[in-house]
Amino acid sequence: MTLAYDATGTGPTVVLLHSGVCDRRMWDPQVPALADAGYRVVRGDFRGYGGTPVADRPYSDAADVAELLEYLGVERAAVVASSYGGEVALELAATRPDSVTALALLCSAMPGHTPSAELRAFAEREGALFKADDLEGAVELNVRTWVGPEAADQARSQVRRMQRQAFELQWTAEHSSTPCAELDLGRITAPTLTVSGAHDLPDFHQIAATLATRLPAAHHMELPWAGHLPSLERPTETTALLIRFLQQTSTGT
Numbered sequence: 001m002t003l004a005y006d007a008t009g010t011g012p013t014v015v016l017l018h019s020g021v022c023d024r025r026m027w028d029p030q031v032p033a034l035a036d037a038g039y040r041v042v043r044g045d046f047r048g049y050g051g052t053p054v055a056d057r058p059y060s061d062a063a064d065v066a067e068l069l070e071y072l073g074v075e076r077a078a079v080v081a082s083s084y085g086g087e088v089a090l091e092l093a094a095t096r097p098d099s100v101t102a103l104a105l106l107c108s109a110m111p112g113h114t115p116s117a118e119l120r121a122f123a124e125r126e127g128a129l130f131k132a133d134d135l136e137g138a139v140e141l142n143v144r145t146w147v148g149p150e151a152a153d154q155a156r157s158q159v160r161r162m163q164r165q166a167f168e169l170q171w172t173a174e175h176s177s178t179p180c181a182e183l184d185l186g187r188i189t190a191p192t193l194t195v196s197g198a199h200d201l202p203d204f205h206q207i208a209a210t211l212a213t214r215l216p217a218a219h220h221m222e223l224p225w226a227g228h229l230p231s232l233e234r235p236t237e238t239t240a241l242l243i244r245f246l247q248q249t250s251t252g253t
Contacts, residue, residue, distance in 0.1 A: 002059075003068050004051030005044035009035030012101075013077035014246060016043040017065065017085030019229060020109075021142050022162045023050030026082065029235030030242065037243050042077070044068050046088075047177070049166050054173040061177040062091035069099070078102035078190075078246055082231060083146075083204075084109050090211075091179065093188045102249035103192040104242055107204045107228045110211065111183050116203050135171070139164045148199045148227020155232040185214055192218035193245045197226030197233075204228065 006024070008031050016027040024043040034041045045052040046061050065088060069077060078101050081089035086108025093100040115123070122145055129138040142163050147156050192215050194208035205222065212220035221241075223230055231238045 001068065001071050002052070002064050003044035003046070005042060005068055007040060007042045007072065008032075009038075009040045011038040011040050013069075013072075013074045014039045014041050015065065015069065015074075015077045015079045016041065017079060017081035017088055018043070018046070018049065019083030019085055019107075019146075021083070021146050021166070022159060022229070022232075023166065025050065025158065025162060026229070026232055030080075030231060030239045033239045034243065034246075037246075039246065042068070042072060042074070046085075048170040048173055050162070054169055055175045058175055058178050060091075060179070061088045062095065062179075065092055066096060066099075075099065076101050078104070078249065080104040080106070080242055081108060082106045083228060087111055087179070088177075090185065090188070091183055093190055094183050094185055095187075097187050097189045100188075100190045102246060103188070103190050104195070104245055105192065105208070105211065106195045106230055106238070107197055107200055107226075108194065108207055108211070109204075110207045111179055113203065113207055116201065116206075118201050119203050122201070135164070135167050138167060145201075146228040148197060148225070148229065148233045150225050151227070151229070151233040155229075159229065159232065185211075186216075188215050190217070191249045194218055194220045195226075195230065195241075196220070196222050197228060197230055198222060198224045199227040201228070 023045045048054040079089045086105040194211045196205040196208035208220050212218045
């Protein structure tokens, strides 16, 4: 199996896909609650994150997730995804629509999105820090940018640890995930919840609103207190939101 993963609980399967600044540990607050609510919870680390090493050849994160589900014997599952994980979830749902029963996208990225001036400025600052070999500076930039104002210090420390480990793993990586060349979002049939945070960069409100209009069974919710990582910023509230959504949908096997 390519991806490091864990599976907890019994019942319909819910797959948790992490953001690009975290790894599967970002879902620590959600896993026990989802399992107690009657779900089998599966979460993995993308390549170059957490317990999964970087790739030695071209690869696809969405294909890796599909491989994990096949390995576990999961034919249908709900997918909960954060940020970059949302882009992976969209590819999975568009290329394998019969296997995804529901999508909950928290501050999701989207293929083909044109970045705002704010997001371009962030990327330029991060790139300059990488060029200067300032890993700690890049870590702190990401924590400041992506963790919302209501997050506890513990959440900030957790993101800091996960991001630092990811940078250390990826510092000399030669390959990154290859996205689907022509992704047809119109093939997605799963009921979808798109969530944005009022304190996030404007890109992610725009993406959530756009997806809500482009997907056939989608609803957009803006969280007035949230930054980019609501599952860590207010974990109890976010978990309750996810469970309500999942209970309203068919969540697979």
